[in-house]
Amino acid sequence: MAGDYLEAYDELINSLIIELKRGTLVLSVLSQLKNPEYGYSLVQKLEEKSTLIEAGTLYPLLRRLEKQGLLTSEWDTSESRPRKFYVLSEEGKAVYQHLKREWRTLSEQLELLLKEDEDV
């Protein structure tokens, strides 16, 4: 019984954490694409900065962002394995700056709320 309860608790926490992270996903990706990157290099780059993102989430996300006009892509066939490189478009750069500001405001506001709770 207790095991079941713990499992359910873990599941709930996990899904809430995923929910929280999902909102930051686009911003994380945009922040790393000033210079062209291909799918796996981006996974590694994010991993180095201890942002874990599933490959199965990232690859489709890149295509979606391209479709929305935030990224441009190009196949590089000069190396032994052809790779598709993505980089911020002009619009993407503007959107990134905008989102960055939004994020800072948001985290400040949230910090305020959380801090208030600790003070009590």
Place this chain on the structure above:
Amino acid sequence: MNLIDRYVFAVTEHLSDNNRKDVADELRSNIEDMLPDSPTDRDIRGVLEKMGNPRKLANEFYPTKRYLIGPNLFDSYISLLKLVIGITVSVMLGVTILGWVVSFPDNSNYVSLITDLIANAIGAAVQAAVWVTIIYAVLERTGVSEGQMPFSKKEWTVDDLPTGVVPPSKKISRAETGLSLFFTLLFVSVLYFNPNLIAIYIHENRSTEIIPLFSEERLAIYLVAILLITLLQLIIIVWKFIQSKWNLPLAIANTVQNIASSVLIIFLLCDRQLINQNFFKGIADLANTSANQIIDSWYRGTSIVVIVVFIVIAAWDSISAFFKAKK
């Protein structure tokens, strides 16, 4: 095919043609990037399992409407499907039995009646299911499911809020919709499958002479128009069923349908070749007058009265729909 090929194929097989190759190429190069040099089978399995279920990945790539009828419309779809199948099957059974009864005396063969009944019932059920499904799929994609007007991307405003209980004056009762569905299907299945049922039956000397109202060849010319108008009528019925109250686009569609069927009625009734000449003769014999007199009074009098009555009813129906939509 090796594992990677199979995986890439499983992800991309449901994508649209113009994306498939690019997604496949990119996915393959990404997977290969994740593998060490000269990978073993175990390495490949590990990477593919990390990428996860290919169907889920495909959904991530194109999270578009990849379903025919969504959860919003599903309940209404199922209940209308049952209703329509029920009505069509019973109408078809009725028409078949009636056709068999009047084909006296060739109707002693019960086996052919039973096979006809089964075949027609199945055919009717399939037709009904296909059309209802198509109509719902179209409505799903035009925004009716989100409570929107079809074909408009208008933002939601407070005015769109349901008034809670729909006032009875504005409400379209399900019984009314069911009834119009029944008559629509009855009308079209008789005209389409067995127009000879509309006839006068003269019982004489233990045999029955059947004189059909319509000349079948001539009626065939109108069948496409009849079917199209019926389809429009069915769309409106489904739409009424979903919305269950009158609104402006529905009233407009209703008017279009009424105008179309009025035009059709005018064409049908003014067409002098549509009605079987023998039918007039038969009537004349029964009424002890000459066929010419019957023909004359039909085209000069009765048909015009029928047209006028039809148009008045159609106009009333159209206008009252607008009033109900406005209230």
